[in-house]
Amino acid sequence: KSLPAQGAALTIIVSDHDFAAIDGTISEINERGFLVEGSNVYGDNAETIWLHPDPKTTIIDQNGKTLKASDLKAGMTVRSFYGPYVALSFPPQSSTNYILVNTDSANDEQETEAGINGILTEKTDGRISISGQPSNPDGYEYVVLAIDGDTQIVDAQGKPLTSDVLNEGRRIEAQYVPVIYPALPHADKIVVSDASAPRVEGTITASERTTQDHLYINVGSDQSTDNDIILNISKDTQIIGLSPDEKLKPGTKIVAYHSILMTKSIPAITSAEVIVVQPDITLPFESPIKG
CATH class of the missing domain: 2.40.50.320 (Copper binding periplasmic protein CusF)
Structure with a gap:
């Protein structure tokens, strides 16, 4: 040398x-x-x-x-x-x-995968939204993941599936690599369960049985009460689309995924797992005067 x-x-x-x-x-x-x-x-x-x-x-x-x-x-x-x-x-x-x-x-950092086990709450072109339990303490309870031809989709036994099985309400487990916003995390592997969470859509309605922990839901936002339900809200219920200073209140339109266990009472009572608050869309004013 x-x-x-x-x-x-x-x-x-x-x-x-x-x-x-x-x-x-x-x-x-x-x-x-x-x-x-x-x-x-x-x-x-x-x-x-x-x-x-x-x-x-x-x-x-x-x-x-x-x-x-x-x-x-x-x-x-x-x-x-x-x-x-x-x-x-x-x-x-x-x-x-x-x-x-x-x-x-x-x-x-890039090789450290994250995961979530929960309910598929929304599916659009090339992306899915999942609400559930993260696989590690630093994970997120709600994620939006990109899916494509490189995403491995299998059932609980490892049998390959197509993305057609990824329907709203389906219970799934997803693995992904976290990235910094605005990039969208990519779903590397999705394990699809045979079970789905029941889904209802309706409006929270004032009722004598409505409390902070019990919500009366006018299912379908119609005049009928035959199909209405009461949702039990617990600390494990995930609420999406609500700011920290807001609360669920009568008049709020929601989509809810709940337990398969329901009482046979009228209205039926069940436990809410995920509640997705729908945006309040106000139609623009239309003048009655025609030109």
Whole structure:
């Protein structure tokens, strides 16, 4: 071995003093840029800054490969050069012209899967909503997941199924990799149960039997009382679409998924598992005067 050590230079950066640089970790990403938390390369002081790449920004990984801005992920460590102008916002913001990124640094975070065991409450093109119990304490009780041809869908015995079985009310268990908003987590595997949760749609109605823990539901929001039910609300009941300072009250339209166990009384009584509050849509005023 020679002294001093010798090697091939992969990249040489000549810095203009009008520019600054940060060593840190990407903690958040949006459509405009990414948030880096770390320390200033030249001053060694702690720093947090939003950086905005443009189409001409050079991004190179640890192997010298050129990347695109869309390749950047939360958890990656970067050295990013920015400036000369910095917006005095909180945190500050600037454009970045050169980024060195370690793509391996995000692997551990990306490989950690999350899961949820619950009820499928909504299905639209390419996505499903699930409400239930997370597989780990840091998980979410309500998630929206993207599904596509790469999503493995099986029954409890491992037999492959198609996405046609993913109907509202179906009990499922889903595995996914968490990502930073606005990206949508992808459902990697879905185990479909044979059971479905009964579903009712109606309006909460004032009644002598209505309390904070017992809601009288006018099923179908009609004039008939023959099919109405009373929902027992417990600490395990999940309520979706209601802000923290709001409460369920008469006049609120809901979709509810409940236990298969119901009393034979009139109205029947059962326990609510998931309640989805429907948006209050007010039709625009239409003038009776015709032109």
